[in-house]
Amino acid sequence: MRRYLGLAICIVSIGALSTQAQTWGCGERDFKCQLDSRMKALQADPKDPENYYNLGIVFQRSGAHAQAVESFSMYIMIPGLKPEFVADGYNNRGISQRALKKPDLAYADYTKAIELNPKKPEYLVNRANASVDMKKVDLSMTDYAQAIKVDPAYGQAYAQRGLLYANQGRVDDAMRDFAKSIEVSPTYAEPYYNRGTIYSGKKEFAKAIPDYEKYVSLISDPVYLSDGYMNLGIAQFYTGNPQRAVDAFTRVIEFQPKWPDGYRARAMVYREMKKIDLAEADERRASELK
Numbered sequence: 145m146r147r148y149l150g151l152a153i154c155i156v157s158i159g160a161l162s163t164q165a166q167t168w169g170c171g172e173r174d175f176k177c178q179l180d181s182r183m184k185a186l187q188a189d190p191k192d193p194e195n196y197y198n199l200g201i202v203f204q205r206s207g208a209h210a211q212a213v214e215s216f217s218m219y220i221m222i223p224g225l226k227p228e229f230v231a232d233g234y235n236n237r238g239i240s241q242r243a244l245k246k247p248d249l250a251y252a253d254y255t256k257a258i259e260l261n262p263k264k265p266e267y268l269v270n271r272a273n274a275s276v277d278m279k280k281v282d283l284s285m286t287d288y289a290q291a292i293k294v295d296p297a298y299g300q301a302y303a304q305r306g307l308l309y310a311n312q313g314r315v316d317d318a319m320r321d322f323a324k325s326i327e328v329s330p331t332y333a334e335p336y337y338n339r340g341t342i343y344s345g346k347k348e349f350a351k352a353i354p355d356y357e358k359y360v361s362l363i364s365d366p367v368y369l370s371d372g373y374m375n376l377g378i379a380q381f382y383t384g385n386p387q388r389a390v391d392a393f394t395r396v397i398e399f400q401p402k403w404p405d406g407y408r409a410r411a412m413v414y415r416e417m418k419k420i421d422l423a424e425a426d427e428r429r430a431s432e433l434k
Contacts, residue, residue: 231267234253235257235267237253238251254268265294271287300332302335306322307334318338319342326339336359356372356376370399377413390417404430
């Protein structure tokens, strides 16, 4: 009897929009090194506003959002900053407030950022996302539309609106927005994944495969990579490519070696391929990781 892999698909929102990428000579995910570096900079010059901002960025990246809020609060209170810099501080504080499940405070911060710099479409998209959290869909749609008006080439606005459409069951509208996002921002990963999940949900796995392949080529976070490869493996399995499915599930295991689902998925494909010893080895490993 043929075994069926359960679809591990979901529409994903990668997160609030922030373009900060400095690592100050540290590894991309070496937050201890980054934190030590920024704390030393702050101690050396506590009057430099940028040191509070950068410290907030490190806290935010590492998931220490309460500390990030404190740092950005210090930053925006410093007199003499240009309005666009203060706006950026409010936006980043809003990102951390939203991560702390405080969408009302996030909304207020994004609103302040928009007042100070209304030409930044990412602020509008972030406020729209906070409105989604508060179940205020009409406000969200207004802000997504305004972001597109401010910058028609801002792909994240289409991608996030498409996400909302998808969650409302408006699949055709979602697919149009994902396609537009990909057209104007071809290196933005999220719409590839989300379009792929819709194809997978419709059992159009051959169409999903190139989207998942593009998605994993554009990202570096191991959690998102493992999820992307999991869905790619499922699509490969259902299009009759068991070895490619194994290859994808192996990548899942490489990125998340303590996640049992990767081993379970690969074991099921091995059984389909009559490679029983390999299947049993993966099943044992998955059982150990429960």
